[in-house]
Amino acid sequence: MSxxxxxxxxxxxxxxxxxxxxxxxxxxxxxxxxxxTHPEIEKLLQIFPExxxxxxxxxxxxxxxxxxxxDYSKFGDDHNYMQITGNQTFSTHNxxxxxxxxxxxxxxxxxxxxxxxxxxxxxxxxxxxRLNLRAVIAGGxxxxxxxxxxxxxxxxxxNKVKLRQIYDPTLSFQLANDFHVKKVLRNYMPGDKSSxxxxxxxxxxxxxxxxxxxxxxxxxxxxxxxLVQWQMRSFANIDALLEQVEFFIDAVSDYQCNFILFPxxxxxxxxxxxNHFSEAEAIRKLAQFTEPLRNKFIEFxxxxxxxxxxxxxxxxxxxGLKNVGYLCRRDGTWEQYEKIHITPSESQHWGMVGGxxxxxxxxxxxxxxxxxxxxxxxxxLARLLAEQDMQLLFVPFLTNTxxxxxxVRNCAMARAIENECYVAIAGCVGxxxxxxxxxxxxxxxxxxxxxxxxxxxxxxxxxxxxNTEMTLIVDVDLDLLKELHSFGAVRNLKExxxxxxxxxxxxxEK
Numbered sequence: 001m002s003x004x005x006x007x008x009x010x011x012x013x014x015x016x017x018x019x020x021x022x023x024x025x026x027x028x029x030x031x032x033x034x035x036x037t038h039p040e041i042e043k044l045l046q047i048f049p050e051x052x053x054x055x056x057x058x059x060x061x062x063x064x065x066x067x068x069x070x071d072y073s074k075f076g077d078d079h080n081y082m083q084i085t086g087n088q089t090f091s092t093h094n095x096x097x098x099x100x101x102x103x104x105x106x107x108x109x110x111x112x113x114x115x116x117x118x119x120x121x122x123x124x125x126x127x128x129x130r131l132n133l134r135a136v137i138a139g140g141x142x143x144x145x146x147x148x149x150x151x152x153x154x155x156x157x158x159n160k161v162k163l164r165q166i167y168d169p170t171l172s173f174q175l176a177n178d179f180h181v182k183k184v185l186r187n188y189m190p191g192d193k194s195s196x197x198x199x200x201x202x203x204x205x206x207x208x209x210x211x212x213x214x215x216x217x218x219x220x221x222x223x224x225x226x227l228v229q230w231q232m233r234s235f236a237n238i239d240a241l242l243e244q245v246e247f248f249i250d251a252v253s254d255y256q257c258n259f260i261l262f263p264x265x266x267x268x269x270x271x272x273x274x275n276h277f278s279e280a281e282a283i284r285k286l287a288q289f290t291e292p293l294r295n296k297f298i299e300f301x302x303x304x305x306x307x308x309x310x311x312x313x314x315x316x317x318x319x320g321l322k323n324v325g326y327l328c329r330r331d332g333t334w335e336q337y338e339k340i341h342i343t344p345s346e347s348q349h350w351g352m353v354g355g356x357x358x359x360x361x362x363x364x365x366x367x368x369x370x371x372x373x374x375x376x377x378x379x380x381l382a383r384l385l386a387e388q389d390m391q392l393l394f395v396p397f398l399t400n401t402x403x404x405x406x407x408v409r410n411c412a413m414a415r416a417i418e419n420e421c422y423v424a425i426a427g428c429v430g431x432x433x434x435x436x437x438x439x440x441x442x443x444x445x446x447x448x449x450x451x452x453x454x455x456x457x458x459x460x461x462x463x464x465x466x467n468t469e470m471t472l473i474v475d476v477d478l479d480l481l482k483e484l485h486s487f488g489a490v491r492n493l494k495e496x497x498x499x500x501x502x503x504x505x506x507x508x509e510k
Contacts, residue, residue, distance in 0.1 A: 005057060009119050012054040012064065017041055019061040020054065027063075027106035030143065030194050036066075036104070040088060047093050051100070053123050055107075055116045063107035065120040068092060069133065072099040077182060077201055081139060081189045100128045102138035121177040125204060134209040139185055140202045143194040144168040154184045154198045171200060178487060179204050207482040221479040223365045223392065225424050226252030226260040226306075229445045231469035232432040235269045238289055242296055248471060253304040255473050258365040261426045262311030263443070264323070264373050264398040267293060272434040279349045279437050284321060287314040294326050294334070301328040307363055311396040311426070312339065312372045320353040323372055325396060327361050335361055339372035340381060349437050356507050360388040366478055369421075373397035376425075377411045379418065383503050386419035386493060391478050395425040398441065405442050413459055416448040418492050420484050422461070422476045423448045429467045442467060447474040452488050454480045 012020065021035045028034035036044075044052050044066060051067035068085070071094045075084060085103055086092040102124065107116050128136050145157050148166065158181055160166040175181075179202040188199035228248045235241040245262075252260045270289055274282040290313040301308045312325040323339035323346065338355025346352040358381060360367050369385035369392070376382065376395045385393065395412055399405040408425060416423040427443025446463035449455035462474045485493060496502075 005114070006059075007062075007114070007116070007119075008056040008059075009123055010054060010056070011049055012041070012045065012052040012061075014038075014042055014045055016054060016061055020064055023061045023063065023108040024106060026108050026110070032191060040090075043090055047090060048095075050127060053120055053127075055120055057111055057114070057116075061108070062111040062114070063116045063120060064104065065102065065124055066104040067124065067127075068101050068103055069094055069097040069131070070099050070101045071097040072101075072135075072137065078185075080185065080187055081199075084139070098134050100124065100131070100133045100136045102136060105138075117173055118177060125206075128204070128206050129208050132206075132208075132210055134206055136179075136204040136206070138174075138179075138202050139188050139199040140174050140179075141170050141189070141192055141195045141199060142168055143170055143192075145196060145198065146194045149196050154196075158184065158200060174200075174202055177204075205486070207486050208479065220365070222475050222477050223259070224255065224257045225392075225447060225472075225474045225476060226255065226257035227424055227426040227445045227447070227464070227472040227474070228252070228260065228262050228266075229426060229443055229464045229468065229470050229472065230263050230266045230311075230428045232269060232428050232430040232438070232441055234272060234434065238270060238292065241267060241270060242293070245296075246300060249300050249304050249306065249308065252471055252473070253306045257306055257473065259307045259309060259363075259368075259392075259394070259424075261309045261394050261424055262396060263426045263428045263445075264312040264325075264396040265314075265438070266311045266396075266428060267313055268398075268428075268435055268438045269432060271438070272432075275434055275436060280351050282436065283314050283350045284316055287316045287321065289313070290315050290324070294328070297326060297328045298332065298334050301330045301334075302332050305330050307365065309368075309370060309394045309396065314350075314352075321351055322355050323352055324355065325370065325372065327363075327368070327370065329363060331364070337361075337370045337372070339375055341374045341378055343374050345437070358384060358505065358507070360385050360390045366391040368392045368394060370394045370396075373399070373408060376415060376423075377407060379411075379415065380503050382415040382419050384505050386421060387503075390419070390421055391481055392476070393419070393421055393423045395423060397425055397427045397443070399427060400440050400442065402442050405444065409444070409446070412446075413448045416459065417451050420450050420481060420488070420491075420493055422481075424474070426472075429469060445472050447472070447476065449476075450481075450484055450488070452484055452490075454483060 024035040053065040055063045161168045161171050182201040185199045271282045271286045274285040308328040310326045315324045328334045338357045342352045342354045369390040397408045412423045424447045426445040428441040429443045432438045444466040447461040449461050451459045464472045
C-alpha cells in the first residue's frame with residue numbers, strides 16, 4: 001500500500017457502485033453472490049441515503065456499512081436475514097421505525113490494518129443517536145465457527161470468543177465495539193457455510209434515545225447548582241437569619257440555578273440566646289425554629305423558582321432529637337431527609353438519635369440523594385441511593401477542624417467515583433464564640449465528579465475558597481453520566497460482583 005493514504009468516510013453515491021462491488025467480492029470470498037446488485041444499491045440510496053456509509057481510501061471503496069430503519073416490534077428477536085430485508089427488496093424499511101438495522105458491513109482485506117471498521121461502527125452509532133433510534137441491531141456472522149463446530153455449540157463458541165479464548169474476525173470486533181449478544185439465531189443467512197448458518201443477534205443501545213419529544217417539564221441534561229458557603233455570625237432573631245438566607249437564594253436564583261444547597265446547622269447562631277442553658281437544652285430550644293424555617297424555605301422555593309436543599313436543623317419528635325433537613329421543590333412540594341449516623345459529639349453533647357429514612361428524591365432536574373455530613377463517610381448509604389438511579393448527591397456538612405473536613409471531602413470524592421454521580425458538598429465557615437460546642441468551623445465547598453475522560457482530571461468540577469463566605473455556581477451535565485455508565489474506562493456500578501456481595505436496604509424489606 002502507498003505511504004500516502006487519504007481516508008474519507010461519507011454516504012455512498014450510485015457512482016461508487018463498481019468500486020463497492022469489487023470490494024465486496026474480495027471481502028466475502030466464502031460466500032456465493034456476495035455482492036449487492038446495482039438496482040439493490042440504487043434502491044437503498046433512494047429510500048435511506050444517510051444509512052448507506054462508505055469508507056474510502058485514496059478514492060476507492062475500502063469498506064461499507066449498509067442499514068435500514070425497521071419497526072422492530074414487527075420482527076422481534078426471532079427472524080432471519082430474508083425477513084428483515086423483505087427478501088432483499090428493502091420493503092421493511094420504515095422511516096418511523098425505532099431501530100437502525102445493519103444489513104451489511106465489510107472491509108476490503110487489503111485495508112483491514114487501518115481500523116476502518118471502527119470508523120463505520122462509530123458512524124452508525126452517531127446516525128442512530130441523530131435519528132433518535134433506540135438501538136443498532138444486526139445479525140452477525142461467526143465465520144470462524146466452522147473450525148470448532150464439531151466440538152462446540154454456537155453458545156459455547158460465543159462464550160469462548162467473549163472470554164478471548166477464541167478469536168472470531170467478526171464477533172470479536174463487534175464485541176470490542178460495545179455490541180452485546182442478545183441470542184443465537186438459527187438459519188439466519190442461507191449459504192453462510194462458515195457460520196453453519198448460525199448468527200449472533202447483536203445490539204448497541206442508544207442511551208440518548210427519547211421515547212417521545214421532550215416536554216417542557218422534562219429534565220434538561222445540564223443542571224446548575226448553587227452552593228452556599230455560610231459564614232457563622234450573630235443574628236438578633238430568626239427574621240435576621242431569614243434575611244441572610246433570602247439574600248443567598250435571591251442571588252443564586254438570578255443565575256437561574258436549579259438547586260441551592262445550604263450547610264448543616266446553618267441556623268446554629270440562633271442558639272446564642274440560650275447559651276446559659278446546657279448544650280442539650282439549648283439545641284432543643286433551637287429545634288423550635290425548624291418548622292417555621294421549613295415553611296419559609298417552601299415559600300422561597302416557589303417565589304424564587306428554585307429547588308432548595310435546606311442543609312440541616314434539629315427536630316424533636318416522638319423518637320427523640322434528630323438532625324433533619326428538607327428538600328423544598330419549586331412546585332411547592334417538600335420532603336424530609338434525616339441524618340442516619342450520629343457523630344459521637346452529637347450523641348454525647350446533645351443526645352441526638354439517628355434516623356432511618358433513606359431514599360432518592362425525584363425532581364424536575366434529575367434524581368437526587370441527600371446525605372448529611374457524617375453519613376457520606378459510610379459508603380453503603382450512597383450505594384443504596386445509586387441503585388435507585390441517583391444522579392446528584394448533596395452533602396450539607398459542618399466540620400470544626402481541617403482534618404474533620406478532609407474526612408468529609410475525601411469520602412465525598414470516593415462516592416462520586418464508585419457511584420458514578422456528581423457530589424456537591426457545602427459547609428459553614430468562621431467562628432461562633434457565643435454558642436457552646438459550635439466555636440469554630442472549617443469548610444471548602446465543592447462539586448466532585450467521577451474520574452474519567454469526560455470529567456476534570458482531578459475529579460473536582462469546582463471548589464470554593466477555603467474558610468470564606470461565598471457562593472459557588474456550577475453546571476453539571478447529566479448526559480455525561482449516561483455515557484460513563486455504558487462506555488466508561490471502568491464501570492464501577494455495572495461490574496460489581498453481585499454473585500458474591502450486595503448491599504441491602506433492610507428498612508425497605510420489612
